[in-house]
Amino acid sequence: MVERQRADARRNYARILAVAEEEVAARGADASLEQIARTAGVGSATVRRHFPTRRALxxxxxxxxxxxxxxxxxxxxxxxxxxxxxxxxxxxxxxxxxxxxxxxxxxxxxxxxxxxxxxxxxxxxxxxxxxxxxxxxxxxxxxxxxxxxxxxxxxxxxxxxxxxxxxxxxxxxxxxxxxxxxxxxxxx
CATH class of the missing domain: 1.10.357.10 (Tetracycline Repressor, domain 2)
Incomplete structure (x- = not known):
């Protein structure tokens, strides 16, 4: 079960980062973290777990x-x-x-x-x-x-x-x- 969570976490990270790259390219540094979460198909808490601050993102x-x-x-x-x-x-x-x-x-x-x-x-x-x-x-x-x-x-x-x-x-x-x-x- 732990291995699956790690794989899921890695997939979520990659998906969030790909979406974030597109959002930042389109909207700059003020890209919405909530929009990134929606587009990536994850909750905003998942985005914040991987990227606790806008700076980290x-x-x-x-x-x-x-x-x-x-x-x-x-x-x-x-x-x-x-x-x-x-x-x-x-x-x-x-x-x-x-x-x-x-x-x-x-x-x-x-x-x-x-x-x-x-x-x-x-x-x-x-x-x-x-x-x-x-x-x-x-x-x-x-x-x-x-x-x-x-x-x-x-x-x-x-x-x-x-x-x-x-x-x-x-x-x-x-x-x-x-x-x-x-x-x-x-x-x-």
């Missing part, structure tokens, strides 16, 4: 995208100009956050008061992945010392959240990201 939905961004950071580490590699990766983080509704919100959760059980695994993964890229750019003098990957992720998330309701969020986010990178000074 968003992080689970974003896990594949975070893994892809982390892999991309590894690909870019050590390649070409260190500033260009870092900016290419950050541009991809911005683009991913625009296309993957809910990802920016998942990355924006504050960990300052969180306990280790509830820390932001999405942010932590990206910070670990981007660390070598940023470290190399700082060593090369291409980025100011003291800048952290957390700072850069916060900047990217802020841009995405500020542009998500614009006519063309991807173009606006990219434009503002380039503005932040290049600064306000005219080109010489």
């Amino acid at each position: 968003l992080e689970a939905v974003s896990r594949t995208r975070i893994a892809a961004l982390s892999a991309r950071a590894q690909e870019l580490t050590g390649r070409g100009d260190s500033r260009d590699a870092l900016l290419e990766w950050l541009g991809e983080v911005v683009a991913y956050c625009v296309s993957a509704r809910g990802l920016a919100v998942a990355l924006s959760y504050d960990d300052s008061a969180a306990d280790p059980v509830h820390e932001n695994s999405c942010s932590r993964s990206l910070e670990e992945a981007g660390g070598p890229l940023l470290g190399r750019a700082v060593r090369d003098g291409a980025v100011a010392a003291g800048v952290t990957v957390g700072d850069l992720i916060t900047l990217a998330v802020g841009i995405v959240l500020a542009t998500e309701h614009r006519g063309d969020p991807a173009a606006e986010a990219d434009r503002l990201f380039r503005l932040a990178v290049e600064g306000l000074s005219p080109r010489a």
